[in-house]
Amino acid sequence: MFCYSTTYINILSFVISIIIFLITNLFISKSNIFMKKNYFDAEVKVNNTNIQTSSKESERMLEEVEEWYLEIPSINLKANIKEGTTEEIMDEYIGHFEESQKENGNVCLAAHNRGYKNNYFENIKNLKEGDRIYYKHRNYKKEYEVIKQSIIKDTDWTNLENTIDNTITLITCVENQKEYRRCVQGKEIIKESEEN
Numbered sequence: 001m002f003c004y005s006t007t008y009i010n011i012l013s014f015v016i017s018i019i020i021f022l023i024t025n026l027f028i029s030k031s032n033i034f035m036k037k038n039y040f041d042a043e044v045k046v047n048n049t050n051i052q053t054s055s056k057e058s059e060r061m062l063e064e065v066e067e068w069y070l071e072i073p074s075i076n077l078k079a080n081i082k083e084g085t086t087e088e089i090m091d092e093y094i095g096h097f098e099e100s101q102k103e104n105g106n107v108c109l110a111a112h113n114r115g116y117k118n119n120y121f122e123n124i125k126n127l128k129e130g131d132r133i134y135y136k137h138r139n140y141k142k143e144y145e146v147i148k149q150s151i152i153k154d155t156d157w158t159n160l161e162n163t164i165d166n167t168i169t170l171i172t173c174v175e176n177q178k179e180y181r182r183c184v185q186g187k188e189i190i191k192e193s194e195e196n
Helices: 006-040 055-065 087-092
Strands: 043-046 049-052 068-072 077-083 094-096 106-110 132-137 140-153 167-174 177-188
Touching: 077 087, 087 094, 132 167, 140 167
Parallel strands: 077 094, 106 167
Antiparallel strands: 043 049, 068 077, 068 132, 094 106, 132 140, 140 177, 167 177
């Protein structure tokens, strides 16, 4: 029969505890590296099938976690923005015209004004010259003032062309006139400290 001293059993227990600790930490460390790799590669697992997303989809996923919104205090509007102007997007968000700028230049946005789940541009017809528009995309923040409100043909896209000055263009339908669109434009307010 074997006889072990208390010291021997304590040392053996300590060594086994260290081995278990090291193996556990090694496993967790490898698991974390694997998870980070999957996140940065934008790998999505659906029904046990790996799908590698494109860089455009990765950018879209990043924008979903970034702040992107429009705020117009005079009409009590604050809403999130999403890339695209499909009906599905505009049911939930203000849509961003994909070919327009997101920061410098002409930022062009569209939203419903009646008859849908969210009618974010319902009251843009009430905007007056000088009203403030606040826009945020990631770390980019701009303040604009309304300079023009007009009714345009639904085939007239000249207001969506890029501009040298920082502008914002808001487009929505005109009530009961399918062939026309309401267009509100704002110009960036440059503060004195920014001019110097």
